[in-house]
Amino acid sequence: MARVRTKDLLDTFDLELISGEEGINRPIVTSDLSRPGIELAGYFEYYPSERVQLLGTTEMSFFETLSPAERVNRMNDLCRDLTPCIIITRGYEIPDELIEASERESVPVMRSNSKTTRLFSHLTNFLESKLAPTTAVHGVLVDIYGVGVMITGKSGVGKSETALELVKRGHRLVADDCVEIRQEDQDTLVGNAPELIEHLLEIRGLGIINVMTLFGAGAVRSNKKISLVINLELWEKNKQYDRVGLDEEVIKIIDTNVTRLTVPVRPGRNLAVIIEVASMNFRLKKMGVNAAEQFSDRLNNTISRGHEDL
Template structure:
C-alpha cells in the first residue's frame, strides 16, 4: 500500500506544479532527498532516481553555464520513469529544457518560495513520519506524569476501567482498545488512536464515553511517545512475581525494546495508583535513581556488617 504520493507533497507544502501533471500519483518510497549537483555536472553513475530531487540556487546557476545540448541531455537523464518529482526552491526561474523533459516523462516539476535547506529538512521530516514502520496493538495508551504508558492484557482484565480511573486522577488518555504505533527513530515509538475512536473509552456496563466531553480538553492527547508497557494479568497463585523490581523485562514493538512490567490483578489492588507509582519510578530510574538496586546494595552492606562482627 502506497503511503505517500507526490500530490501529498504538493498539498502539504503548497508547491506550484509547473509540468508533469500526469505523474502526481507517483509513489514516494524514500524519505531521503537528492540534491543532484554531480548529475547536473554530468556524472550519473550513482544517480538515486527514485528519490525526490531538489534543485537549489547552486544547481540552477550551474545549469546556466552549460551549452543548450548539454543542458537538454542532462535534464532528460534527470527525469526517469521512477523519479517521484523535481522541486525548485527560492521561486527561481525554471530552465525550459527541464520543463520539456519533465512534461515528456510525466515527472512532476514543482516550485517553492522556501530556501533550499529549510525545504529539504521539512520535506525529510514529513516523509520520515509518513514512511515510518507502523503497527497496531490491542491496549490502552495513557500519558501518566509525562510518561507514555501502554496498558496491555487480555480482554476483560480491566484496562479501560483503569484508564478511566487514571483520567479521573488528572492523567491524559491517548487511545483506548486499539493503539496505532509508528516507529519514528530506531528507539522512538509514537502511539495514537485511530480517528474513529479518538477520545472514546469503552466501559462495560456503561458503554462508550467521550473523555473530552466529560473531563475537558486537558484529559486527552492526540499522540504520545511510548516509554513503558504495563501488562495486566489475573493473579496466578502458582506464578512467582517480581517483588524487588530488579528483573527488567522487555517487549519488542516493531524494532524497539520497551520496558515491560507485569502487574497481577486481584480485587482490592488499586491499579491506577500502582501505574502512577510505576511511571514516577520509571522517571526516577531515567534520572539515575534505582530504588531496587539501592535496597540490594544496602542489604549487602548489612550482611557484610553482620559477617564482619561475627568474625
C-alpha cells in the same frame, strides 16, 4: 498501495505544479531527499532516482553555466521512471529543458517559494512520519507525568477502567482499545489513536464515552512517545511475581525494545495508583535513582557486616 504519493506533497506544502501532471500519483518510497548537484555536473553513476529531487540556488546557478546541449542532457537524465518529482525552490524560473523532459517522462515538476534548507527539513519530517514502520497493538495508551505508558492485557482485565481512573487523577488519554504505533527513529515509538475512536473510551456497562467532552481538552492528547509497557494479567496463585524490581523485562515492538512490567490483577488492588507509581519510578530510574538497586546494596552491606561480626 502506496502510503505517500507526489500529490500529497503538492497538497500539503502548497506547491505549484508546473509540468508532468500525468505523474502526479507516482509513489514516494523513501524519506531520503536528493539535491542532485553532482548529477548536474554529469556524474549519474549513483543517482538516487527514487528520491524526491530538490533544486535550489546552488544547483540552478550551476545549471546556468552549462552549454545548451549539456542542459538538455542533464535534464533528460534527471527525469527517470522512478523519480517521484522534482521541486524547484525559492521561486526560480523553471528551465525549458526541464519542462520538456518532465512532460516526456511524466515526472512532476513543482515550484516552491521556500528556502531550500527549510523545505528540505519540512519534507524530511513529513516523509519520515508517513513512511515510518507501523503496527497496531490492542491496549490503552496514557500520558502519565510525561511518560507514555501503554497498558496491555487480555480483553476484560480492566485496561479501560484503569485508564478512566488515571484520567480522573489528571493524566491524559491518548488511545483506547487500539494503539497505532509508528517507529519514527531507531529507538523512538510514537502511539496514537485511530481517527475513528480518538478521544473515546469503552467502559463495560456504560458504553462509549467521550473523554474530551467529559473532562476537557486537557484530558487528552493526539500522540505520545511510548516509554513503558504495563501488562495486566489475572493473579495466578502459584506464579512468582517480581517483588524487588531488579530484573528488567523488555518487549520488542517493531525494531525497538521497550521496558515492560507485569502487574497482577485481583480485587482490592488500586491499579491506577500502582501504574502511576510505576511511571514515577520509571522516571527516577532514567534519572539514575534506582530504589531496587539501593535496597540490594544495603542488604549486601548488612550481610557483609554480619559476617565480619562473627
